[in-house]
Amino acid sequence: MRQSLVVGNWKMNGTRASAELLAKGIITGLGSNDAAIAVCVPYVFLGNVGEIVKNSRLELGAQNVGDKPSGAFTGEISGAMLSEFNCKYVLVGHSERRTYYGDTNESVAARFSQAQAHNIIPVLCVGETLEQREKDQTFAVINEQLDAVINLTGISALSKSVIAYEPVWAIGTGKTASDEQAQEVHQYIRRYIAVKDQAIADKLQILYGGSAKPENAKGLFAMPDIDGGLIGGASLDAESFLKIYHSI
Numbered sequence: 001m002r003q004s005l006v007v008g009n010w011k012m013n014g015t016r017a018s019a020e021l022l023a024k025g026i027i028t029g030l031g032s033n034d035a036a037i038a039v040c041v042p043y044v045f046l047g048n049v050g051e052i053v054k055n056s057r058l059e060l061g062a063q064n065v066g067d068k069p070s071g072a073f074t075g076e077i078s079g080a081m082l083s084e085f086n087c088k089y090v091l092v093g094h095s096e097r098r099t100y101y102g103d104t105n106e107s108v109a110a111r112f113s114q115a116q117a118h119n120i121i122p123v124l125c126v127g128e129t130l131e132q133r134e135k136d137q138t139f140a141v142i143n144e145q146l147d148a149v150i151n152l153t154g155i156s157a158l159s160k161s162v163i164a165y166e167p168v169w170a171i172g173t174g175k176t177a178s179d180e181q182a183q184e185v186h187q188y189i190r191r192y193i194a195v196k197d198q199a200i201a202d203k204l205q206i207l208y209g210g211s212a213k214p215e216n217a218k219g220l221f222a223m224p225d226i227d228g229g230l231i232g233g234a235s236l237d238a239e240s241f242l243k244i245y246h247s248i
């Protein structure tokens with residue numbers, strides 16, 4: 001059995017005070033759900049939010065990690081630095097990083113590898129744009145995104161990672177993939193990995209992301225290959241994030 005997981009991605013939002021309040025609000029409503037839960041917060045709030053989540057089930061994550069171990073790379077944050085803040089997870093290859101900041105399949109693979117070098121679980125984000133979907137390139141795009149990582153790290157590295165399928169056309173747009181559309185791609189990803197390693201595929205947590213909200217989470221999470229969600233906008237409000245979490 002795979003443990004379900006819900007991850008919030010706060011992106012570039014909030015203040016130190018609002019981040020602290022949000023973390024406290026989430027912890028208050030965790031209840032006794034068996035699913036795991038995490039928040040990926042802006043780097044500068046890792047210390048404060050880290051203190052708040054310390055004795056709770058809410059896990060801490062970051063939104064990216066440098067593709068090199070250390071050195072003259074102004075503006076980057078290394079895996080070693082993130083591990084000092086007890087980050088359990090880090091997003092790599094989020095479509096906003098790929099689209100606006102030039103992260104490539106190769107640099108994403110290097111970031112994935114840097115995270116694992118510090119025992120941080122990379123949440124590898126994959127997904128197609130609307131144009132790619134309309135041209136029937138969805139699976140080919142996902143193959144390339146997965147292959148870049150597998151070629152660098154080997155298939156066994158996926159046993160210590162999470163995949164997030166996030167169709168780019170659904171991120172922040174209010175357009176969610178239907179339960180069936182999402183399931184189709186999740187199943188595809190699991191089968192693609194299974195051809196290389198069945199045991200890893202069976203255990204791999206594959207999250208859905210893209211305009212997930214309290215109203216659509218239950219249907220998505222009921223799909224056999226959807227193991228949870230990566231939640232952007234709706235994770236900025238404790239109540240809606242918790243509603244999504246408790247839909248698992």
Ligand code: PGA
Nearest residue numbers: 171172210211231232233
């Ligand atoms: P969204 O973002 O839930 O606001 O669509 C998801 C994500 O970008 O991870």
